[in-house]
Amino acid sequence: MIFRFLTAGESHGRALTAIVEGVPAGLPLDEGYIARDLKRRQGGYGRSVRMELEQDRAEILSGVRYGLTMGSPISLLIWNRDWENWKEVMAVSPVEQEIEPVTRLRPGHADLPGALKYGVEDIRPIMERASARETAARVAVGAVARRLLEEFGIEIHSHTIAIGGVKAKESQNIDWAQLEKSPLRCADAKAEREMMAAIDRATEAGDSVGGIFQVIATGVPIGLGSHVHWERRLDGRIAQALMSINAIKGVEIGAGFDLADLRGSQAHDIIEFDKAKREWHHTTNRAGGIEGGMTNGEPIVANAVVKPIPTLAKPLPSVDLKTGKAVEAHYERSDICVVPAAGVIAEAMLAIVLADALLEKFGGDHIGETLRNYKSYLDAMAR
Numbered sequence: 001m002i003f004r005f006l007t008a009g010e011s012h013g014r015a016l017t018a019i020v021e022g023v024p025a026g027l028p029l030d031e032g033y034i035a036r037d038l039k040r041r042q043g044g045y046g047r048s049v050r051m052e053l054e055q056d057r058a059e060i061l062s063g064v065r066y067g068l069t070m071g072s073p074i075s076l077l078i079w080n081r082d083w084e085n086w087k088e089v090m091a092v093s094p095v096e097q098e099i100e101p102v103t104r105l106r107p108g109h110a111d112l113p114g115a116l117k118y119g120v121e122d123i124r125p126i127m128e129r130a131s132a133r134e135t136a137a138r139v140a141v142g143a144v145a146r147r148l149l150e151e152f153g154i155e156i157h158s159h160t161i162a163i164g165g166v167k168a169k170e171s172q173n174i175d176w177a178q179l180e181k182s183p184l185r186c187a188d189a190k191a192e193r194e195m196m197a198a199i200d201r202a203t204e205a206g207d208s209v210g211g212i213f214q215v216i217a218t219g220v221p222i223g224l225g226s227h228v229h230w231e232r233r234l235d236g237r238i239a240q241a242l243m244s245i246n247a248i249k250g251v252e253i254g255a256g257f258d259l260a261d262l263r264g265s266q267a268h269d270i271i272e273f274d275k276a277k278r279e280w281h282h283t284t285n286r287a288g289g290i291e292g293g294m295t296n297g298e299p300i301v302a303n304a305v306v307k308p309i310p311t312l313a314k315p316l317p318s319v320d321l322k323t324g325k326a327v328e329a330h331y332e333r334s335d336i337c338v339v340p341a342a343g344v345i346a347e348a349m350l351a352i353v354l355a356d357a358l359l360e361k362f363g364g365d366h367i368g369e370t371l372r373n374y375k376s377y378l379d380a381m382a383r
Helices: 031-042 050-054 081-085 111-118 124-130 132-150 189-204 234-243 256-261 339-362 367-381
Strands: 004-008 015-021 058-062 074-079 155-163 211-218 248-253 271-274 279-282 300-306 317-319 326-328
Touching (some): 004 132, 015 132, 031 058, 031 132, 031 339, 074 132, 111 124, 132 155, 132 339, 155 189, 211 339, 234 248, 248 256, 300 339, 339 367
Antiparallel strands (some): 004 015, 015 074, 211 300, 271 279, 317 326
16 A cells, blocks of 8 residues: 555544555645544534534644645544543553443444453453544545545545435435535435434434445546456455445445346446547446446446444343343443444545555655656546
8 A cells, every 4th residue: 555544542532643654745735624524524413412522623743844745654633522531431551440341242333252352351442442433533534635636636525325214316416515514415305304304213212223325536537446456456445445434334336236137238338439538438337437446437436334323322132241141232322323424434435545546556756746647647548
């Protein structure tokens, strides 16, 4: 990988941190730009009260000078404001106060496999790092990647297409600015109202709901990724990135599973060449912008399934890790629906994958060099 990152931190620890490596020098970047995506991640109907507590903002600690990247690693810091209430529970050093361990396993979480794998009798260390709180750091990293992609005319958006069994109508030419004002980031207003009603019913029942979001990247040039090795295939890299997001249980690119019901003559995208514009294009986009592990010039389109959040106000039956006795699962405050937020996180992960693939293709230690290589490549294709 050329564009790579690491995150650290726990859900109720003092802070989240991230180190980003591979960003060329000379790229304009500031904290306000990153803050916009962090705010979007915290929105959406059905989120928990914690979203009102945190108001995330990433501090840039290194790698940027006078508003421009330096080519060196960028470090980001997001303070957890709720840490004030968890100082003893998440203290780095031993404390005199006795802290009650969490031993009631939660179905659908990392609790059981994590506790057994790491040999702990208190599942707190597992639940703290496995928490989706970590994705705030990923969204901050994704904003850095998005800023890079913008220099090349690449945009990434997401929208909600299903929640709680309610499906939105297929949308064309979405007004993305208007969509951001929507409580569920759904382009179908009627379906959105029904989705909100489904969330309300789940809230009253002490339950949760899942759904499906779609993430789209436009302006992506032909030729990112490669067919020559399995790990360089871009569709595989995108699927892995999206599947790494908490609660994601399925990913499809383009028409995905619907292709199973079609014949070959119906499934594939006919290729055309515009002689006047010297441009390649396809008449449809069932492949979701990727053929043979490489981008084909069409928008990259991926759908992902978000399972219902497993932390429930009315806990499921479970087992106590220490005693082996039947108990109700542990409960801490939780969201009812995270589909819109998951879409924002997916934007970040797609941006990270595309930034890496773009730098792999065009290289450059300074953004000016990368842009020159990119323009030279486009000129060569148009001849």
